[in-house]
Amino acid sequence: MIELHQVHRDFLVGDQTVHALNDINLTITAGEYLSIMGPSGSGKSTLLNLIGLLDRPSSGQYLLDGEDVTTLGDVQQAHTRNRRIGFVFQAFHLVPRLTAAENVELPLILAATPPQERRERVAAALEALNLSDRARHKPEQLSGGQRQRIAIARATITEPAVLLADEPTGNLDHQSGGDVIETLERLNRRAITLIVVTHDAELGARASRRILMRDGRIESDKRTDRA
Amino acid sequence: MFTRDFLRLTGSALIAHRLRSFLTTLGIAVGIAAVILLTSIGEGIHQFVLAEFTQFGTTIVGINPGKTSTHGASTGVFGTVRPLTLEDAQALQRLPFARAVVPLVQGNAEVEAGNRRRRTTVYGVGAQMPQAFSMQVKSGRFLPADDPSAPRAFAVLGSKLRHELFASENPLGQRLGIGGSRYRIIGVMEEKGTVLGFDLDDTVYIPAARALELFNRDSLFEIDLMYAADVRSETVVKGIRNLLLARHGREDFTITTQEQMLDVLGSILNILTFAVGAIGGISLLVGAIGIGTIMTIAVNERTAEIGVLRALGARRAQVLGLFLGEAMVLAALGGVVGLVAGIGIAQLLHLLLPALPVHTPWLFVILAETVALLIGLAAGVLPARRAAGLDPVEALRGE
Structure with a gap:
């Protein structure tokens, strides 16, 4: 469902051009569990942002479900992000002044979903993550693990096909990191395509398909068939 | 996005910084109050002066001896001017429109x-x-x-x-x-x-x-000369001029209609009201700068939030709208507070000094609130554009 053909992404730093992504060819099928690993500056975050339509390739082609999304305008890109892509960030990025429930509701508000339907879906999403009793709490009143699970609920409330996670456990202790991974993998088992960018070798190894990046290129692409 | 959600998001951002929002609002409120107060006094004086003049009726034409090229007191060259006599008055009496x-x-x-x-x-x-x-x-x-x-x-x-x-x-x-x-x-x-x-x-x-x-x-x-109310003042002036020209042989008199006088007076008083209003407007400008400053700070503080909103599917226009909305809500609230304060102070002043006439026309109230909204729009547009123009990747990295 995700196809990248000869994708390049160049940045101009000072008067030097940096090839953050250098001729990336990648095909990801629906429902895959994929980890992207590699040292800092290897381009893994850039790749994730590009797949998430937060960034555009300098050249090359990006097909999402067979549709060329590289040339979409702002409105269609925003719509695609809203409906088909979910983001989970290392720093959670919850809106601090909104309650947990309101944070989860945000994508639906932006999409102008009717309030009644919104309430039901948010309640169901919080219920599924065992966070119903935290609905009215502000982010600052939640633990790190709870915050990241709220962020996951927010990323998946519009039922996207792809969930992108950038170092989802980077700011968490081992225990809550485990909870978060558990939550993500449960979503993957229910057919969501999960792409995780991480430094953490242990976390990366859990994925059925593991991509290693170096200097803007894909160095290795390994699969294990899961039982 | 629904309007209600838009207002809720905007409101939550403003409430999150209560003190800051209050102070910014106060800046606009002071400006609007000053404008309303000063123009109320100006308009009160305007109406007072006009009432003083119109108490003698408005269908009056004054004829003075001498001819000057400007309206007002006739300081004509008396040596060459025929006097206005009682016979002239009697003749004018016979004009059909003369009451x-x-x-x-x-x-x-x-x-x-x-x-x-x-x-x-x-x-x-x-x-x-x-x-x-x-x-x-x-x-x-x-x-x-x-x-x-x-x-x-x-x-x-x-x-x-x-x-x-x-x-x-x-x-x-x-x-x-x-x-x-x-x-x-x-x-x-x-x-x-x-x-x-x-x-x-x-x-x-x-x-x-x-x-x-x-x-x-x-x-x-x-x-x-008082003329019938249904006759146009131009007709009256023409009738009088023809009659006196026939009697005097040339135009050695000046005809001033009440209308002309009221027009001149009215425009002078309007300038006065406008001038005092403009002085009040300076404080509005200061309030606008306050909103612009606060919104710039808000955009800087919330770059990460802007990035998240974009990632969650907010269009550039929606981000722009949210920040513009905040600026305009601040200005509109300030406007309402300023209106209430301005009218209140004006009435209080009138109560303490009954000799000082005070009048706040509805037009001014609506105009002031519109100006407040426009100020919000103008002050918010630069920071909001900056917010909308942020690269989401950069914005997310910003924390």
């Missing part, structure tokens, strides 16, 4: 009654003066319609002069000496009060022909 014609001579003279003397303003007028200037006789009657060239020696007193000379006595039928001649008092006018510093009650009215004699003049000061 009342009043010849006018004015001067100061000492009047005496019994053993009391007082310097006062003497008006030589015609019998139709009360009609022309909507003035009322309180007791007795006004000057009769005698032969204008040889009127009987009657006098009518202004209410203040009556009190000064006769106290509680009945003045009707009493004798009054003006400049050596004797007059019989046949009436007393209703109180008229002071108009622009002239006491209209400290006066005595006598027939115009006798006043000309008294002050040794051959020309009237002015002839006032």
Whole structure:
């Protein structure tokens, strides 16, 4: 469902051009569990942002479900992000002044979903993550693990096909990191395509398909068939 | 996005920084209050002055001897000017639209009654003066319609002069000496009060022909003509001009309509109101800078939030709208608070100083609120554009 053909992404730093992504060819099928690993500056975050339509390739082609999304305008890109892509960030990025429930509701508000339907879906999403009793709490009143699970609920409330996670456990202790991974993998088992960018070798190894990046290129692409 | 959600998001951002929002709002409120207060006073004075002038009626045309190229007092070259005479007044009387014609001579003279003397303003007028200037006789009657060239020696007193000379006595039928001649008092006018510093009650009215004699003049000061309300003032001016041209041979007189006077006066007073309003506007400008500053800070503080909103599917236009909305809500709230404060202070001032007229037209209220909204828009547009233009990847990295 995700196809990248000869994708390049160049940045101009000072008067030097940096090839953050250098001729990336990648095909990801629906429902895959994929980890992207590699040292800092290897381009893994850039790749994730590009797949998430937060960034555009300098050249090359990006097909999402067979549709060329590289040339979409702002409105269609925003719509695609809203409906088909979910983001989970290392720093959670919850809106601090909104309650947990309101944070989860945000994508639906932006999409102008009717309030009644919104309430039901948010309640169901919080219920599924065992966070119903935290609905009215502000982010600052939640633990790190709870915050990241709220962020996951927010990323998946519009039922996207792809969930992108950038170092989802980077700011968490081992225990809550485990909870978060558990939550993500449960979503993957229910057919969501999960792409995780991480430094953490242990976390990366859990994925059925593991991509290693170096200097803007894909160095290795390994699969294990899961039982 | 629904309007309600939009307002909720905007509101939550403003409430999250209560003190800051309050202070920013206060900046606009002070500005709007100043504008409303100053223009209320200006407009009050405007209406007050116009009322003073229109109390004599609005369908009046004044004819003065001499011709000047500008409106106002006629300082024409008297040597070459024919006097305006009582005969001119009589001729004007015959114009079809003339309802009342009043010849006018004015001067100061000492009047005496019994053993009391007082310097006062003497008006030589015609019998139709009360009609022309909507003035009322309180007791007795006004000057009769005698032969204008040889009127009987009657006098009518202004209410203040009556009190000064006769106290509680009945003045009707009493004798009054003006400049050596004797007059019989046949009436007393209703109180008229002071108009622009002239006491209209400290006066005595006598027939115009006798006043000309008294002050040794051959020309009237002015002839006032009241015309029928359904006739256009242009027609009136044209009629008068033709008649006097025929009588004088050239245009050695000036015709001033009440309309013209009110127009000139009105535009002067409008400039005054506008000027004081503009002074208040300076404080509005300061308030606008406050909003611009706060919104710039808000965009900087919330870059990560902007990035998240974009990642969650917010369009650039939605981000722009949210930040513009915040600026406009701040300004609109400030506007409402300022309106209430401005009108409140204006009314309080009126209560404390009843002499100070105050008036707040609805147009100003709506205008002020609109200005407040526009200020919010203008002050918010730069920071909001910056927010909308942020690269989401950069914005997310910003924390």
